[in-house]
Amino acid sequence: MGIMSDKVPHLTAYSEEQRQKAMDKYRLIAPYLNREKSLRAVAEDSDVSKRTLQYWVSQYEQFGLVGLIRKRRRDSGIFKVEKEVQEEIKNLILNHKRNSVTSIHRKICETCKKNNWKQPSYYQVYAISRFLSPGLKKLAYEGKKEYQNTHDLIHRREANYPNEIWQADHTPLDIIVLNEKGNPERPWLTIILDDYSRAIAGYFLTFQDPTAIHTALVLHQAIWRKRNFDWQICGIPEKFYTDHGSDFTSNHLEQVAIDLKINLVFSAVGVPRGRGKIERFFSTINQLFLQDLPGYIGNQNSPSLLTLKELDEKLSNFIIYNYHHRRHGTTKKEPIKAWNDSGFLPNMPDSLESLDLLLLNVAKPRKVHSDGIHFQGLRYIDLNLAAYIGETVIIRYDPRDIAEIRVFYKGEYLCTAISPEISDYQVDLKDIVSARNKVRQNLKKQIDTGRTVVEEIALSKQEGMEKQPSKTDSKKSKLKRYFNE
16 A cells, blocks of 8 residues: 555645644654654553554554544634633643643633633643643753753764665855856755765755755655666655754644654754764865866856856766765765665655645646646646646646646646647756846847747757757657656
């Protein structure tokens, strides 16, 4: 059986409130799943019956986070309590370690009388106490040191096999390149590195400050099989180790990690233990890659600057054909061999579409027209769209390649639509912006050649192919092919 049954709605089909309740259940069973406590100990600490916990564990192991979502809404009473009262109950629980629920209930009722608030029932106080994070209680009752010893899972050892631990981080690169408008700018690099082999599972270049969307896009690329067969790193990691950046600690990423059964691990604030491995890779990028390129900050009087697209192509080539085949100073192995030598089979998602729903955050509503879906001045078609003319669908896309878009209808994957005008090329959203700017500049100079944005893109791609001839002389088909075909 796959990660999800066809009859089970996807995680994104439920409300944020429903997903949060499911995460509350997950936090209760997490110590058992992580082999830190027995199910009996979890039941005793949480006052939830062992039978209920067994059911939750079974549902989570079979369906992921969505299995913990209560399918029929039942009012537990906890959300009928006013927000001020809920906060006061939490404060009383965290500040009075030895007080029973009965004592807390009595105290909150006294507070409610003084403030003319509606008094909660004993069950509502009990429910709030039950769903408070065990880690939060540990921190409040026993202090930071005891909390870190119990809950702060900082990796003090090397990973024992590929995909056991992945690390992620961002850095501004020490190079100036041209943005879409032709202006010099310094780009950001996001990297996901396999701790065991030191191989790179995914990366992303952008001029924007790091966001949760960028992190999700890199994780999407890292997990799924690459179109370049020489870049074999893929699969779902057991642990995803990051710092406390707002994008890494986003609620969405936490839900994705739980649904894919990834254990999110954060470095301590101000104490980035274990970050040396990824910092070493950034140093390698500077010393062996950037220093020889025009625009490197350490060089002066660069004759010309690269575009972000050109830097991306060079970086991809460096990672796949240079870095992955260089003997690593610590592991004493080539990263690609270290990842492959163990002979393991990576744990893959049930389907690319389910991964798209979780991680392709770039989503837009669009109406299906008789000639397809219109987006960014392009037209996207697929035979399956014929039955949905006039309907509103959600499209999800990777801004690094918008030659194709994923189409979803009422939360279900419908099809992958392609733009026939640019289906022969991998087109970055930045290519669209650059082509538009070029057409606009030509119009202003009154030397417009009459070319459209699509024609500008095609011309730039053809010029790029002439500069960098393909390794094979075989004629490329006009029909875009996909790995899973």
